[in-house]
Amino acid sequence: MRSETLKYGSKGRNLPTYSDRGEQAIRQGDSEIAEAWFDQAAEYWKQALALTPGNYIEAQNWLKITRRFE
Numbered sequence: 001m002r003s004e005t006l007k008y009g010s011k012g013r014n015l016p017t018y019s020d021r022g023e024q025a026i027r028q029g030d031s032e033i034a035e036a037w038f039d040q041a042a043e044y045w046k047q048a049l050a051l052t053p054g055n056y057i058e059a060q061n062w063l064k065i066t067r068r069f070e
Contacts, residue, residue, distance in 0.1 A: 018037050018038070018040040018041035018044060019037065019038060019041040021037040022034045022035070022036075022037030022038040022041065025037055038066065038068070039068070042063055042066070042068035045059040045060075045062070045063060046063070046068075046069075046070070049063075
């Protein structure tokens, strides 16, 4: 499975614990749980982007790359 961790700067340092947990699930061999965590991360970033359009470019790119952007 490809790595889907969202790397983030100081603006979002407390946001993507979901993607960290997704990466942990991948390391433990549980891709189903990992996908659930990545989906949670995507929902969180979508909310952040809705509140602050134009911010979090890395998050926007991650959503597009992982096909979670709507």
